[in-house]
Amino acid sequence: MQEVLAQITWYHNIILMDKIVDIEERKWYIKEIVQNGWSSNMLKMQIDGKVYERQALAEKITNFDLTLPSVQSDLATQTMKDPYLFDFISIKGKAKELQIENAMIDRIKDVLIELGKGFAFVGSEYKLEVGGKEYFIDLLFYHLKLKCYIVVELKAREFEPTDAGQLNFYLSAVDDLVKDKDDNPTIGLLLCKGKDNFTAEYALKDINKPIGVSEYKLLEDMPEYLQSQLPRAEDIKLHIKDIEKIDNNKDE
Numbered sequence: 001m002q003e004v005l006a007q008i009t010w011y012h013n014i015i016l017m018d019k020i021v022d023i024e025e026r027k028w029y030i031k032e033i034v035q036n037g038w039s040s041n042m043l044k045m046q047i048d049g050k051v052y053e054r055q056a057l058a059e060k061i062t063n064f065d066l067t068l069p070s071v072q073s074d075l076a077t078q079t080m081k082d083p084y085l086f087d088f089i090s091i092k093g094k095a096k097e098l099q100i101e102n103a104m105i106d107r108i109k110d111v112l113i114e115l116g117k118g119f120a121f122v123g124s125e126y127k128l129e130v131g132g133k134e135y136f137i138d139l140l141f142y143h144l145k146l147k148c149y150i151v152v153e154l155k156a157r158e159f160e161p162t163d164a165g166q167l168n169f170y171l172s173a174v175d176d177l178v179k180d181k182d183d184n185p186t187i188g189l190l191l192c193k194g195k196d197n198f199t200a201e202y203a204l205k206d207i208n209k210p211i212g213v214s215e216y217k218l219l220e221d222m223p224e225y226l227q228s229q230l231p232r233a234e235d236i237k238l239h240i241k242d243i244e245k246i247d248n249n250k251d252e
Helices: 010-019 023-036 040-048 051-056 070-079 097-106 108-115 161-177 197-204 233-251
Strands: 084-086 119-130 133-143 148-158 187-194 211-218
Touching (some): 010 023, 010 040, 023 040, 023 051, 084 097, 097 108, 097 133, 108 119, 119 161, 148 161, 161 187, 161 211, 197 211
Parallel strands (some): 084 211, 148 187, 187 211
Antiparallel strands (some): 119 133, 133 148
């Protein structure tokens, strides 16, 4: 533990001591700082966004342990959050899936921050042709650590069992038509406005492709008292600059 502590700055330590009481939670954040190169500003944002609760402690609904090799399954599970907070997206009235998708594309850097380190954006409404018909994936990503494509399907409603079958079809098509022979199996992520965990687990039970199901929240879904605590636009810009600086340093 001492060796790991030596890799973070005094500013990181001050933030952790000031904001985090639980020792295990502190250890988790220290590990993430070292692995992801978080600056002190980035650390504050992650703590304020309760990423520990949403990523480390969340009850994640997946079939990864049955459909992926153990090493990839563990890493894929660790990358998931529940819920995902897209609190930088504000849509008045009842949101439609395409509206949410377009808003995510407009703020793709913020989306990548929330999805986590390793995600690279490939495209939206990604076209697949199967049996002479065209199908369109909501969002397609590639994960640099998992070395696989990740298909993200958005549902502006509660999870339904048929969603798993649709996503399973898309994953088969991407594996056959898009995936390179050196890529790992494609993973699916269903993002819904809500879900019943038992129903989601049952729906994934006999699916042979790796799928995770999580909820997402837009700004309108956040309680008013939490909206007032969200980071300011200036803080988000600093956060984005931190990520760009890390990526540039790695490229040099």
